[in-house]
Amino acid sequence: xxxxxxxxxxxxxxxxxxxxxxxxxxxxxxxxxxxxxxxxxxxxxxxxxxxxxxxxxxxxxxxxxxxxxxxxxxxxxxxxxxxxxxxxxxxxxxxxxxxxxxxxxxxxxxxxxxxxxxxxxxxxxxxxxxxxxxxxxxxxxxxxxxxxxxxxxxxxxxxxxxxxxxxxxxxxxxxxxxxxxxxxxxxxxxxxxxxxxxxxxxxxxxxxxxxxxxxxxxxxxxxxxxxxxxxxxxxxxxxxxxxxxxxxxxxxxxxxxxxxxxxxxxxxxxxxxxxxxxxxxxxxxxxxxxxxxxxxxxxxxxxxxxxxxxxxxxxxxxxxxxxxxxxxxxxxxxxxxxxxxxxxxxxxxxxxxxxxxxxxxxxxxxxxxxxxxxxxxxxxxxxxxxxxxxxxxxxxxxxxxxxxxxxxxxxxxxxxxxxxxxxxxxx
Amino acid sequence: xxxxxxxxxxxxxxxxxxxxxxxxxxxxxxxxxxxxxxxxxxxxxxxxxxxxxxxxxxxxxxxxxxxxxxxxxxxxxxxxxxxxxxxxxxxxxxxxxxxxxxxxxxxxxxxxxxxxxxxxxxxxxxxxxxxxxxxxxxxxxxxxxxxxxxxxxxxxxxxxxxxxxxxxxxxxxxxxxxxxxxxxxxxxxxxxxxxxxxxxxxxxxxxxxxxxxxxxxxxxxxxxxxxxxxxxxxxxxxxxxxxxxxxxxxxxxxxxxxxxxxxxxxxxxxxxxxxxxxxxxxxxxxxxxxxxxxxxxxxxxxxxxxxxxxxxxxxxxxxxxxxxxxxxxxxxxxxxxxxxxxxxxxxxxxxxxxxxxxxxxxxxxxxxxxxxxxxxxxxxxxxxxxxxxxxxxxxxxxxxxxxxxxxxxxxxxx
Numbered sequence: 001x002x003x004x005x006x007x008x009x010x011x012x013x014x015x016x017x018x019x020x021x022x023x024x025x026x027x028x029x030x031x032x033x034x035x036x037x038x039x040x041x042x043x044x045x046x047x048x049x050x051x052x053x054x055x056x057x058x059x060x061x062x063x064x065x066x067x068x069x070x071x072x073x074x075x076x077x078x079x080x081x082x083x084x085x086x087x088x089x090x091x092x093x094x095x096x097x098x099x100x101x102x103x104x105x106x107x108x109x110x111x112x113x114x115x116x117x118x119x120x121x122x123x124x125x126x127x128x129x130x131x132x133x134x135x136x137x138x139x140x141x142x143x144x145x146x147x148x149x150x151x152x153x154x155x156x157x158x159x160x161x162x163x164x165x166x167x168x169x170x171x172x173x174x175x176x177x178x179x180x181x182x183x184x185x186x187x188x189x190x191x192x193x194x195x196x197x198x199x200x201x202x203x204x205x206x207x208x209x210x211x212x213x214x215x216x217x218x219x220x221x222x223x224x225x226x227x228x229x230x231x232x233x234x235x236x237x238x239x240x241x242x243x244x245x246x247x248x249x250x251x252x253x254x255x256x257x258x259x260x261x262x263x264x265x266x267x268x269x270x271x272x273x274x275x276x277x278x279x280x281x282x283x284x285x286x287x288x289x290x291x292x293x294x295x296x297x298x299x300x301x302x303x304x305x306x307x308x309x310x311x312x313x314x315x316x317x318x319x320x321x322x323x324x325x326x327x328x329x330x331x332x333x334x335x336x337x338x339x340x341x342x343x344x345x346x347x348x349x350x351x352x353x354x355x356x357x358x359x360x361x362x363x364x365x366x367x368x369x370x371x372x373x374x375x376x377x378x379x380x381x382x383x384x385x386x387x388x389x390x391x392x393x394x395x396x397x398x399x400x401x402x403x404x405x406x407x408x409x410x411x412x413x414x415x416x417x418x419x420x421x422x423x424x425x426x427x
Numbered sequence: 428x429x430x431x432x433x434x435x436x437x438x439x440x441x442x443x444x445x446x447x448x449x450x451x452x453x454x455x456x457x458x459x460x461x462x463x464x465x466x467x468x469x470x471x472x473x474x475x476x477x478x479x480x481x482x483x484x485x486x487x488x489x490x491x492x493x494x495x496x497x498x499x500x501x502x503x504x505x506x507x508x509x510x511x512x513x514x515x516x517x518x519x520x521x522x523x524x525x526x527x528x529x530x531x532x533x534x535x536x537x538x539x540x541x542x543x544x545x546x547x548x549x550x551x552x553x554x555x556x557x558x559x560x561x562x563x564x565x566x567x568x569x570x571x572x573x574x575x576x577x578x579x580x581x582x583x584x585x586x587x588x589x590x591x592x593x594x595x596x597x598x599x600x601x602x603x604x605x606x607x608x609x610x611x612x613x614x615x616x617x618x619x620x621x622x623x624x625x626x627x628x629x630x631x632x633x634x635x636x637x638x639x640x641x642x643x644x645x646x647x648x649x650x651x652x653x654x655x656x657x658x659x660x661x662x663x664x665x666x667x668x669x670x671x672x673x674x675x676x677x678x679x680x681x682x683x684x685x686x687x688x689x690x691x692x693x694x695x696x697x698x699x700x701x702x703x704x705x706x707x708x709x710x711x712x713x714x715x716x717x718x719x720x721x722x723x724x725x726x727x728x729x730x731x732x733x734x735x736x737x738x739x740x741x742x743x744x745x746x747x748x749x750x751x752x753x754x755x756x757x758x759x760x761x762x763x764x765x766x767x768x769x770x771x772x773x774x775x776x777x778x779x780x781x782x783x784x785x786x787x788x789x790x791x792x793x794x795x796x797x798x799x800x801x802x803x804x805x806x807x808x809x810x811x812x813x814x815x816x817x818x819x820x821x822x823x824x825x826x827x828x829x830x831x832x833x834x835x836x837x838x839x840x841x
Contacts, residue, residue: 004534078698088775091774106774149562150562288496297545316688355497
């Protein structure tokens with residue numbers, strides 16, 4: 001008879017095999033990283049440029065360039081580009097973040113020859129036609145107005161502003177008037193400066209034959225799109241820019257308030273970053289975390305609460321994020337500090353330590369499962385000029401960080417006086 | 428092409444097995460054939476609330492999440508109008524823990540008052556977060572009762588109103604479990620790095636002892652044919668007016684479904700699509716426009732929705748959409764355009780077969796629709812659609828008397 005009260009034996013995760021990207025170089029020096037994994041005849045090609053918004057000279061330039069990269073060249077209109085891509089069942093995805101921008105192409109291998117010339121033209125010769133800029137800005141402005149009504153989005157924007165201030169684009173708070181100021185010449189200039197072989201890396205994943213690398217070299221390895229311009233110096237992140245303590249953006253009719261609590265920390269290259277990931281997981285990094293257990297699963301104050309440590313190229317920050325009923329907002333904040341303080345005052349038990357270790361190891365396995373996931377892990381180190389040993393260190397931090405170290409880190413980085421607190425809604 | 432094997436336990440549990448040794452993980456996906464459409468009209472939101480309660484401990488195991496996390500697993504679940512689906516992934520070596528956890532909660536829940544009290548609150552906060560405290564969040568709460576008069580699709584999965592969730596009792600919870608949560612009402616898919624023999628052996632060990640429940644024959648009121656144009660105008664504190672047009676169409680298992688799907692692709696898939704080019708780029712009537720299907724099991728909705736550009740009148744926006752739809756009725760789609768959406772459908776299917784979680788869910792849903800093998804026939808069905816099919820379907824669907832329109836007006840600025 002099966003005894004259902006007894007759990008099956010737990011098998012420790014013995015090995016974690018991460019398939020590494022092979023590094024090649026195109027003839028013009030562009031690094032080409034290949035992750036040849038999978039049996040389906042499809043690939044993702046990501047063109048990664050150091051063209052994030054930290055490099056822009058005025059607001060919205062980096063994002064507008066990225067969004068409009070496929071909006072027309074000398075040879076093709078926006079419409080013709082879209083037709084060509086859609087006809088062959090391919091997908092383009094643009095992404096802009098603080099430190100990088102990218103264009104990703106998803107295609108079946110059998111259509112690659114048709115797609116590559118289009119992508120080549122787009123990446124080398126984007127023109128930014130006036131009417132496309134006007135349309136993009138108008139529609140983006142509308143989305144901005146809608147976003148301003150979402151407590152969660154407003155909280156994210158204002159929180160970064162409180163952490164980093166107005167002087168860097170990590171913290172700049174976008175204003176309605178900024179939309180009027182974008183000019184074509186800014187976009188063209190930024191495109192020339194930041195979308196070229198000197199700032200480019202190509203990551204290709206899926207079923208990638210040697211022939212595909214050769215094709216990428218033929219289309220992107222030439223010297224016809226070299227640029228003499230250099231990258232702007234990024235404004236230094238000043239620790240004095242942070243506004244700590246309580247802050248509120250009032251929304252009188254809110255049913256829920258968005259809460260953010262956190263501080264500027266450091267990025268992946270800092271020795272405390274990895275053990276802090278372990279500490280963060282205990283606090284708010286998984287469903288069984290302290291914050292979820294208390295504020296959702298015990299009190300029922302929220303649909304979800306979590307915390308994270310975001311890494312950027314020139315900085316990093318810790319944040320707690322949730323939306324709670326306005327009637328319980330004050331106590332939710334109170335409970336958040338109770339959980340932070342417990343981690344400062346008491347070591348976590350051996351049992352919880354083992355739980356978090358196993359969870360993190362298993363969770364890491366799913367983040368390296370499949371070609372596209374592996375490409376993302378590579379991107380996660382390439383942006384910071386880190387090597388794969390970063391992941392060895394990550395695994396080692398998961399397995400070897402002790403409860404005592406976690407308590408020390410909590411005391412070092414989670415003093416209330418150092419934290420910034422923001423409520424969007426009402427208390 | 429997804430290869431799989433299928434077997435049924437004596438208690439009625441359907442098990443589908445798919446082998447993928449390129450991953451160190453296994454995904455277990457359990458689909459229960461119960462959704463918001465199975466709810467009592469005076470107790471809506473219950474299937475979804477129940478999904479939350481499934482994590483509140485089972486007969487022999489006080490916590491669901493903790494033991495799963497302890498073996499390196501992750502899980503989640505979702506509820507739709509048709510189904511409630513639970514899925515987890517974990518390292519292949521620990522697959523037995525998945526069997527242990529899922530079989531125990533299929534056997535019986537712990538039914539603690541604490542879990543019910545807390546999850547009622549959590550779901551009420553979810554209601555606020557996603558439907559009430561968001562611009563345009565209440566659209567589906569308005570559109571469903573406009574489009575449906577008798578079929579239970581007339582309420583959203585979150586429920587008609589917060590009070591239905593607040594009033595849920597333990598007695599309701601228990602009878603819902605007995606009615607819907609048993610082996611013959613479930614489909615289990617195992618996908619990943621696991622041998623067939625082990626899948627079979629563990630299914631027998633953990634699930635076979637569960638008593639067969641009574642498979643209830645669903646007898647839902649079917650929505651009568653709509654014979655008049657319906658409209659609802661609301662004014663909300665949003666910055667931009669929006670329009671939502673809901674046309675009745677066939678259900679997901681109908682032979683004509685793929686025709687409708689390609690029709691929505693022609694209208695709004697990608698930057699080369701008709702609505703985007705004509706109404707956003709050329710006429711500048713909308714800042715954003717979209718066409719999609721609800722893809723429900725029973726006859727569902729073909730939705731066309733857009734946000735109006737600054738200064739554009741609702742009537743002009745409405746007419747422009749109707750004009751674009753009329754073109755599909757008047758003029759046969761050209762071969763090139765049809766080929767384009769077929770190519771897109773082909774690559775979408777190919778990309779959707781990446782990863783064990785996607786494959787497991789697709790297999791489970793296909794099995795619910797009648798046969799897991801349908802997962803491998805989708806491609807042919809798209810390729811078989813003709814321009815004539817589309818023209819005929821457009822005439823059938825895009826009829827003003829078949830449409831419910833929600834005019835969502837931005838409150839005039841003070």
